[in-house]
Amino acid sequence: MTAVVGAAEGPGDLQGSAARWRRRYAVDRIMRWGLPLALLVVLAPLFDMIYWIAVRALPTFTLATLTTDQVGLGGGLYAMIVGSFTLLGLATGFAAAVGIAAGMYTAEYAPPPVARWARVAGNLLAGIPAIVLGYFGYYALVLYTHWGYTTLAGGITLGVFMVPFIYRTADLAFANVPSEQREAALAMGARPGQYLTRVAWPIALPAILSGVFLAMAIGLGETAPLLYTAGWSSTPVAGLFQPTSFLTGAIWNFYDYPATEGSFQALAFQAAFLLLVLVIGLNVVVQAVAERYRRRTRGMRA
Amino acid sequence: MDEPHPPGDRSGPDRPPAFLGPPAPAAPAPPRRERSLGRWLGSPLALAPLLLLGIVVAVLAIASEGQNFGLSFWGPVWAFNPTDPAGSTYGIALFALGTAITAGAALLLASGLSLAISIALTVYLPPRTSRVLTTLTDLLAGIPSVVYGIWGFVVLAPYFASSLEPTLRNALGWLPGFGGPESAIGGGSGLLLGIFILTLMVIPLTTAVMRESLRSVPRELVEAGLALGATPWEVVRRVRLRVARRGLWGAVFLGFGRAVGESVALAMVLGNTVQFPPSLYGGSSTIASFIFTQLDSAFFYPELLRALVEFALVILILTIAFNLLGQRAVSEVRPRAVAGAGGRA
Amino acid sequence: MTEPERGGPRGSDPILSVRHLTVRAPNRTILDDVSLDFEDREVAAIIGPSGCGKTTLVRALNRMAEVAPGIRIEGSVRYRGEEIYDPAVNPVLVRQRIGMVFQRPVPFPMSIYENVAFGLRLQGIDEEELDRTVRRSLEQAGLWKELDGDVERSGLTLSGGQQQRLCIARALAVKPRILLMDEPAASLDPTATQRIEELIFDLRKEYAVILVTHNMQQAARVAERTAFFYQGRLIEYSDTHQLFENPREKLTESYVTGRFG
Numbered sequence: 001m002t003a004v005v006g007a008a009e010g011p012g013d014l015q016g017s018a019a020r021w022r023r024r025y026a027v028d029r030i031m032r033w034g035l036p037l038a039l040l041v042v043l044a045p046l047f048d049m050i051y052w053i054a055v056r057a058l059p060t061f062t063l064a065t066l067t068t069d070q071v072g073l074g075g076g077l078y079a080m081i082v083g084s085f086t087l088l089g090l091a092t093g094f095a096a097a098v099g100i101a102a103g104m105y106t107a108e109y110a111p112p113p114v115a116r117w118a119r120v121a122g123n124l125l126a127g128i129p130a131i132v133l134g135y136f137g138y139y140a141l142v143l144y145t146h147w148g149y150t151t152l153a154g155g156i157t158l159g160v161f162m163v164p165f166i167y168r169t170a171d172l173a174f175a176n177v178p179s180e181q182r183e184a185a186l187a188m189g190a191r192p193g194q195y196l197t198r199v200a201w202p203i204a205l206p207a208i209l210s211g212v213f214l215a216m217a218i219g220l221g222e223t224a225p226l227l228y229t230a231g232w233s234s235t236p237v238a239g240l241f242q243p244t245s246f247l248t249g250a251i252w253n254f255y256d257y258p259a260t261e262g263s264f265q266a267l268a269f270q271a272a273f274l275l276l277v278l279v280i281g282l283n284v285v286v287q288a289v290a291e292r293y294r295r296r297t298r299g300m301r302a
Numbered sequence: 303m304d305e306p307h308p309p310g311d312r313s314g315p316d317r318p319p320a321f322l323g324p325p326a327p328a329a330p331a332p333p334r335r336e337r338s339l340g341r342w343l344g345s346p347l348a349l350a351p352l353l354l355l356g357i358v359v360a361v362l363a364i365a366s367e368g369q370n371f372g373l374s375f376w377g378p379v380w381a382f383n384p385t386d387p388a389g390s391t392y393g394i395a396l397f398a399l400g401t402a403i404t405a406g407a408a409l410l411l412a413s414g415l416s417l418a419i420s421i422a423l424t425v426y427l428p429p430r431t432s433r434v435l436t437t438l439t440d441l442l443a444g445i446p447s448v449v450y451g452i453w454g455f456v457v458l459a460p461y462f463a464s465s466l467e468p469t470l471r472n473a474l475g476w477l478p479g480f481g482g483p484e485s486a487i488g489g490g491s492g493l494l495l496g497i498f499i500l501t502l503m504v505i506p507l508t509t510a511v512m513r514e515s516l517r518s519v520p521r522e523l524v525e526a527g528l529a530l531g532a533t534p535w536e537v538v539r540r541v542r543l544r545v546a547r548r549g550l551w552g553a554v555f556l557g558f559g560r561a562v563g564e565s566v567a568l569a570m571v572l573g574n575t576v577q578f579p580p581s582l583y584g585g586s587s588t589i590a591s592f593i594f595t596q597l598d599s600a601f602f603y604p605e606l607l608r609a610l611v612e613f614a615l616v617i618l619i620l621t622i623a624f625n626l627l628g629q630r631a632v633s634e635v636r637p638r639a640v641a642g643a644g645g646r647a
Numbered sequence: 648m649t650e651p652e653r654g655g656p657r658g659s660d661p662i663l664s665v666r667h668l669t670v671r672a673p674n675r676t677i678l679d680d681v682s683l684d685f686e687d688r689e690v691a692a693i694i695g696p697s698g699c700g701k702t703t704l705v706r707a708l709n710r711m712a713e714v715a716p717g718i719r720i721e722g723s724v725r726y727r728g729e730e731i732y733d734p735a736v737n738p739v740l741v742r743q744r745i746g747m748v749f750q751r752p753v754p755f756p757m758s759i760y761e762n763v764a765f766g767l768r769l770q771g772i773d774e775e776e777l778d779r780t781v782r783r784s785l786e787q788a789g790l791w792k793e794l795d796g797d798v799e800r801s802g803l804t805l806s807g808g809q810q811q812r813l814c815i816a817r818a819l820a821v822k823p824r825i826l827l828m829d830e831p832a833a834s835l836d837p838t839a840t841q842r843i844e845e846l847i848f849d850l851r852k853e854y855a856v857i858l859v860t861h862n863m864q865q866a867a868r869v870a871e872r873t874a875f876f877y878q879g880r881l882i883e884y885s886d887t888h889q890l891f892e893n894p895r896e897k898l899t900e901s902y903v904t905g906r907f908g
Contacts, residue, residue, distance in 0.1 A: 024769065028536070032535075035421050036422040037418075039435055041415060042419065046442055052457045053453060101347050102349075117352060118352060124355055127622065131614070131617075135611060136614075138597060143601075218444070223446070224565050224594060227598075251451070252448055252566065256455065265456070269456075275448075275449060522751060526753045529746065531821055533769075
């Protein structure tokens with residue numbers, strides 16, 4: 001056992017022939033080649049999913065899919081696309097206003113204990129299951145208000161869901177503005193408000209935007225906060241106090257129709273395909289914006 | 303030469319995932335005299351997340367109307383009749399069992415796979431490959447639940463029913479959960495498919511947190527291990543895992559919070575039966591998926607509505623508890639990473 | 648260019664001989680065609696301004712340089728006649744023979760005992776031998792007496808200087824023949840630095856020590872021989888006294904007299 005240690009003299013010192021060494025080396029090899037297989041286990045289903053959704057959606061996917069209403073058992077996704085983006089617009093407006101303002105104040109103004117609690121609350125809010133928010137929206141905005149299913153209720157519920165994602169990136173974006181920038185601005189006689197609008201805001205903006213896009217990508221894919229707040233409608237959204245359909249709802253409503261019955265299931269797959277494209281696209285945008293932001297702040301610190 | 307590296311400057315894509323714990327409060331507290339209007343106006347704004355959280359909890363508490371809060375955990379759920387819910391007793395036991403089985407098994411699988419993936423990404427794979435693969439695993443997080451659901455129901459379920467589940471039943475039938483009556487297999491929807499889908503859905507979160515935890519192990523400790531003649535694997539086992547321990551547990555807790563709350567995908571692949579599952583091939587319901595599938599009929603049955611709000615409160619409390627645990631563990635990850643990234647000549 | 652025998656031929660075979668060592672990072676050459684020999688049971692100091700490649704040199708001597716991504720290494724390093732960059736040689740074994748102490752003290756977050764035992768446990772040393780080696784290593788590092796036998800407390804509870812000596816003990820425990828030290832006292836106060844220097848002086852009786860330092864006085868105090876590096880090249884390598892008092896090269900002279908760096 002001790003042969004490997006110290007005692008060896010002369011050439012052969014670096015050869016390591018002891019059985020124990022061979023075992024240690026073998027274990028390392030096994031891990032080096034074995035652990036990456038876990039990636040395969042996880043990524044293979046991802047590609048399988050993308051493949052099958054494309055296979056089921058593309059043969060019947062035409063421009064008309066995007067531009068026509070759902071008619072009977074067939075038709076297109078027009079109403080759902082309009083509904084999804086209306087809901088997303090309302091939600092993003094609400095979430096961005098609350099999230100960015102709260103993030104800015106947390107990073108710039110809040111006394112440390114307040115900031116700490118606000119951050120914890122933000123993370124907890126992000127952890128609330130979507131269906132719990134769905135229930136919240138259903139009870140508070142559909143039943144209690146006697147509005148019934150409305151686009152507005154759906155937008156607000158989805159907005160509450162998106163707030164923490166925007167809040168956290170906004171907080172981080174302002175907190176990450178190099179402190180030299182603040183000192184330089186204040187040293188030149190800028191008031192704190194001026195520092196915020198003229199110095200911190202432009203620096204933090206790309207990061208905030210990437211947070212907003214990220215929240216939009218997440219919000220676009222949600223079903224649970226919407227199903228019992230926005231309701232359903234087979235015609236395009238007619239007003240804030242009318243119900244609306246949306247893309248994820250199309251999947252939920254049509255996924256278990258037999259493939260032979262009309263084209264309901266095809267419609268569900270087309271919606272799934274469209275969602276994949278949109279979500280992946282938004283993620284690419286997030287990456288690009290984040291990359292740009294990283295370069296900018298890095299240059300500033302160097 | 304000695305300027306500190308920016309926190310994530312070492313390897314791989316360094317965008318911290320947005321869901322990764324609270325950021326290290328990098329900004330120093332503003333000087334005392336800054337008593338601008340914004341500051342006073344701002345304090346309640348900074349509390350907006352807390353306020354929203356409070357509103358949600360308060361609404362749910364009001365919705366339960368206080369009177370029915372004594373949950374009949376062990377109520378005779380098997381007397382439950384979905385077509386006539388009014389007047390039935392809503393025990394939570396079977397749904398809690400469904401949640402425990404799906405979330406527990408998914409977490410077990412996801413933790414193992416995520417650990418393997420994060421070690422591969424941070425230690426063994428070349429940086430460029432690691433960067434590409436990190437982007438891909440992060441992409442998994444963005445895929446909507448319903449998309450997992452429709453893929454599971456339409457593509458996987460028939461395969462599970464026709465080949466995977468019969469094969470497993472023949473080969474592993476002696477293991478508890480893998481045997482049971484053949485009739486349980488049905489159309490493929492059931493616990494096994496639910497666990498599979500849920501595992502895939504949890505992995506991006508657990509992987510991201512574990513990956514960042516491992517990445518934040520100070521490079522000097524790793525090099526010290528290597529310089530003492532440890533193989534890379536020995537450094538992983540004896541140094542990296544030890545130093546990153548808390549963050550790794552944080553990943554498991556955060557993942558559990560996510561798994562408990564998942565509703566849509568499970569509602570699509572779990573079969574939505576209310577029964578004591580005869581085996582892993584049998585259908586089931588979780589607390590979250592039951593709320594999701596029943597909320598529309600609740601409109602007509604006030605009692606069901608109240609039962610469901612209690613279900614919602616249970617998973618809300620569970621997720622808050624696990625998120626708090628997870629956050630506590632993860633919050634220690636980043637500052638240490640910064641402290642460890644000293645410069646060298 | 649640098650002659651292999653620049654330091655002058657010595658009596659015995661060198662324990663480490665470096666020939667035409669070139670280390671490249673993706674966008675620059677860090678070390679350019681370096682050749683020199685290190686003798687057993689001697690302290691050699693590597694000096695030079697920041698960024699001259701001295702850290703990279705010692706990291707290339709026990710194959711730690713390749714741990715950083717994108718590093719390419721050419722040339723030859725022979726340890727007692729054996730090529731350490733031979734594809735058949737595993738870097739892990741090289742690092743067992745050629746130990747390393749870093750700039751900042753980095754104890755593992757575990758007990759003092761486990762810190763020192765770290766490398767030994769990997770080799771499957773039995774408990775009895777383990778106890779003995781841990782104790783001897785702590786004694787060698789001058790830490791045993793100060794600890795009063797309390798080796799179960801966390802290594803992180805020690806002072807900076809003690810932590811660094813713990814790291815030295817940890818490196819000695821695997822019984823290397825050569826100890827590479829990269830600015831071991833850079834982050835320590837003068838008293839702790841002095842203890843480290845005394846320790847290095849003692850270690851010479853059993854080991855070859857290669858010490859990177861930006862502190863010329865330190866080099867003059869502890870090293871028999873000193874190599875001066877500038878911009879990735881070995882400028883001069885000779886007896887410490889000669890290098891400081893009578894340098895052959897103009898560049899060396901201006902550096903040791905403090906005209907730059």
